[in-house]
Amino acid sequence: MKIVVKGLTRKYGEKLALNNVSFTLDEPKIYGLLGRNGAGKTTFMEILSGYKLASSGQILVDDEDPFDNQRLTESICLIKDTNNFKPELKVKHILRMYSYFYPTWDAALAEELIDVYQLNRNSKVKALSKGMESALGIIVGLASKAPITIFDEPYVGLDASARKKFYEILMEEYEAKKTNHYFINTFNR
Known part of the structure; x- marks a missing residue:
């Protein structure tokens, strides 16, 4: 997958x-992606993931706009630093839900990581x-096996x-599948 960013601008007011x-x-x-708070890292990732529209310019993934594009959104997993999951859901329900959304889901890896991070499935x-x-976000992001996996400050907490x-x-x-996967991570300076 090729990601092309052309004149991308996003305004909030x-x-x-x-x-x-x-x-x-x-x-x-x-x-x-390295930058200060407010530098636009999260905004960029949300546009790349198809969650938001640009004010002008565009992002193309394999010559397609990711916004409102199911084929691409199944190939892009964004894990933000907070509010990824509904608070009332159990860990096991989160894993099941994401397994339906990502056709490349690796259930064995998800289970292995649940044990590594010692999360209670219930x-x-x-x-x-x-x-x-944060560990649950990491598990979902890695187990999605999405060709473009984006972590926005996954280490918080x-x-x-x-x-x-x-x-x-x-x-x-990355070493296991480096021929066809992108991992994008943010860091605050």
Whole structure:
């Protein structure tokens, strides 16, 4: 999949979140977006994921706009730093729901990661700590096996050991399927 960004601009009222951004990602690999809070990283990822429209310009994935495009949205998994899951749902229901949405879902990997991060499958999202909720996002993102997997600050709330484990697993997954998958991650400076 090739990602082309052409003159991408996004405004919120008079505030520019993205201003005429252009670049191409034509090689599947791990990309990092580095910037301050408010630099437009999350806005960019939401447009790439088809969640928001640009004010002007465009993002094309394999020459298609991701907005309102089911074929592409099944190929793009965005895990934000917060509010990914309905608070009343249990962990096991989240996993089941996402397995229906992503045709490339890896149930064995999801189960393995549930054990690695020691999540209770019967816990409701609202009962999870911030770190456990971040771990659930990591599990969903990696198990989706989506060709474009985007993590927006996935390490928020994770302790040092859990962060290290995330990066180890991310590298293992990338090495296992590096020929056709993008991983995009954000970092605040």
